[in-house]
Amino acid sequence: MTTTPEFIPVGALGEEFASDSNALEENAGLGGSSLTLRFPGDRVHECTVSGDSTVAWDGREAQARVTSIRAGVYLLDFLVGGAVKESLSLVLDTAGGQATLVAGYLPNAEEASVAALEKARAGSDLTGxxxxxLHGTIDGLAGGVPHGPTKDLLGLRNRYRYSPHEVYEHIYLNQDFYTWHCLQGAESGLADTDRCHYIKIADGLYLFVWREKIVPTLGVILIDMERLKTDGKILGYRGFDFDDYVNFRVGAVVDVLNETRH
Incomplete structure (x- = not known):
């Protein structure tokens, strides 16, 4: 008789990822910076980062995590809002003057409980x-190559070792979907195919964003295919009661298992 692997809440996953993590240490390189970020449609955001990684985003303060996977490129991640949180992740290329903003939102309990068949019937995303x-520029800095969608990762099957006890593989299927599979760890045996987005930041450096549909989860990571290293975050609800958020760091060592070209 076979058993069915059980999906766990994101809070429990975060606890498993907390020990012996391969995530990067925080970087103080943005401390004391005040940046004006300009995006299409005359959209402007003001961002100030203090030395203790407190960020002021359009006047709203939050505690941020700042890392740098490659010289001059920073990932700035934080949550704003009250009972309902908005996830804000910024990739800032301070040498090239380019910026990408990922604003993420989790569904509430009612939205997450809509059956997949109903979502398919309505022609909407299966994930809530x-x-x-958004791709834009850092005001006052010299312009580099704009960030934008890419197909560079398609066809790759990568293994990600987040810690000695948490190992996953990703298969990048097409521009809209990828498959994840837990090889070792708290979700061992689980796998699914979810919505995703691929952004090229620089040669060999990519921003990968995924949105899971069964347990509401947002992942935002930078993948450096030259360094074979990733760093980023996972956001979700602490439990299945939708009462509290967790936003925890992740980072992995990368192995390329194979590549398929159709």
Missing amino acids: VRVEI
Whole structure:
């Protein structure tokens, strides 16, 4: 008789990822920076980062995590809002003057409980996790190559070792979907195919965003295919009661298992 692997809440996953993590240490390189970020449609955001990684985003303060996977490129991640949180992740290329903003939102309990068949019938995404991805510039800095969608990762099958006890593989199927599979760890045996987005930041450096449909989850990571390293975050609800959020760091060592070209 076979058993069915059980999906766990994101809070429990975060606890498993907390020990012996391969995530990057925080970087102080943005401390004391005040940045004006300009996006299409005359959209402007003001962002100030203090030395203790407190960020002021259009006047709203939050505690942020700042890392740098490659010289001059920073990932700035934080949550704003009250009972309902907005996830904000910024990739800032301070040398090239380019910026990408990922704003993410989790569904509430009612939205997450809508059956997949009903969503399919309505022609909507099966996941209730929503994102807005904007590409823009850092005011006052010299212009580099704009960030934008890419097909560079399609066909790759990568293994990600997040810690000695948490290992996953990703298969990048097409521009809209990828498959994840837990090889070792708290979700061992689980796998699914979910919505995703691929952004090229620089040669060999990519922003990968995914939105899971069964347990509402938002993932935002930078993948450096030259360094074979990733760093980013996972956002979700602490439990299945939708009462509290967790937003925890993740980072992995990368192995390329194979590549398929159709």
